[in-house]
Amino acid sequence: MKEISLNILDIAENSVKAGAPLTEIYVDETGDELILTIKDNGCGMDEETVKAVTDPFYTTRKTRKVGLGIPLLKLACEQTGGSLTITSSTDEKDHGTTVKAVFLKNHIDFTPLGDVTSSIVTLIQGHPTVDFLFRHITDRGEVELDTRELRSVLEDVPLDTYEVIVWIRDNLNEQYEVIK
Amino acid sequence: MKSLAELQAIKNKMKDKVVLREGSGDVRVVVGMATCGIAAGARPVLNAFVEEVNASGLNQKVTVSQTGCVGLCQYEPIVEIYEAGKEKVTYVKMTPEKAKTVVEKHLKNGEIVSEFTPANV
Numbered sequence: 001m002k003e004i005s006l007n008i009l010d011i012a013e014n015s016v017k018a019g020a021p022l023t024e025i026y027v028d029e030t031g032d033e034l035i036l037t038i039k040d041n042g043c044g045m046d047e048e049t050v051k052a053v054t055d056p057f058y059t060t061r062k063t064r065k066v067g068l069g070i071p072l073l074k075l076a077c078e079q080t081g082g083s084l085t086i087t088s089s090t091d092e093k094d095h096g097t098t099v100k101a102v103f104l105k106n107h108i109d110f111t112p113l114g115d116v117t118s119s120i121v122t123l124i125q126g127h128p129t130v131d132f133l134f135r136h137i138t139d140r141g142e143v144e145l146d147t148r149e150l151r152s153v154l155e156d157v158p159l160d161t162y163e164v165i166v167w168i169r170d171n172l173n174e175q176y177e178v179i180k
Numbered sequence: 181m182k183s184l185a186e187l188q189a190i191k192n193k194m195k196d197k198v199v200l201r202e203g204s205g206d207v208r209v210v211v212g213m214a215t216c217g218i219a220a221g222a223r224p225v226l227n228a229f230v231e232e233v234n235a236s237g238l239n240q241k242v243t244v245s246q247t248g249c250v251g252l253c254q255y256e257p258i259v260e261i262y263e264a265g266k267e268k269v270t271y272v273k274m275t276p277e278k279a280k281t282v283v284e285k286h287l288k289n290g291e292i293v294s295e296f297t298p299a300n301v
Contacts, residue, residue, distance in 0.1 A: 001219055010218045069215045122223050125230060126213060126246035153187045157194045162234045164190060171182035
């Protein structure tokens, strides 16, 4: 992956596939680390599956025998001296998965974050019926988008309506402009 | 700043159109967005389709959606076009520029862009 934002798009897709009504995406860039957290309230995984997902030869899909999403994220953060942790629960009352990747920003092998706006827009466009909370914290300020808030304004107008997608993209870009 | 008031205005404008939208979707553009697709550049391809379909005024007829791995990872980004009563058309190794061409030729004028199909790439 050329940008961490592409890993975000890829890993968040797993949350949607796990049936999560809400996927929370946090990027904390304060200090020398970039901490990416993707937290969902999907079906969760049992202990054995959690161990298996970092293996590139583990996948739930049927078209191919490899699953590279998590291994690529693991590689991207570990090559900077960081780490990947996955916690998950299938508990009836509190199920879901949290993937946390820590990157050391000053390492020569640090992949840039890239166009995270584009990833968030793509996620919403592809999955307009589930919710996403995105928060990016930097030393200069914060960018936030919560589709639940948008949904309450839009009522039955779908989130993947072109005009809404453009609004989301412009809103995020303007928020980034402020903290540039 | 793009405000919630503006979003409210979009909602008011779109409300009447919602009914229309539900009956549409004669043509479906499906972009592969699994790890393989994303790594190969599917994100800008998808966004180009979303942009171009709307810029060409085709949004009542064409829906752009995402799917997982199609199984031909080495040919990603892959785009499939489904049209009622017609055979599926698969475009491989797509770029945003090629997406523009597909919207212009295939979606607007009904000509299959054969140089982007697997047999010719």
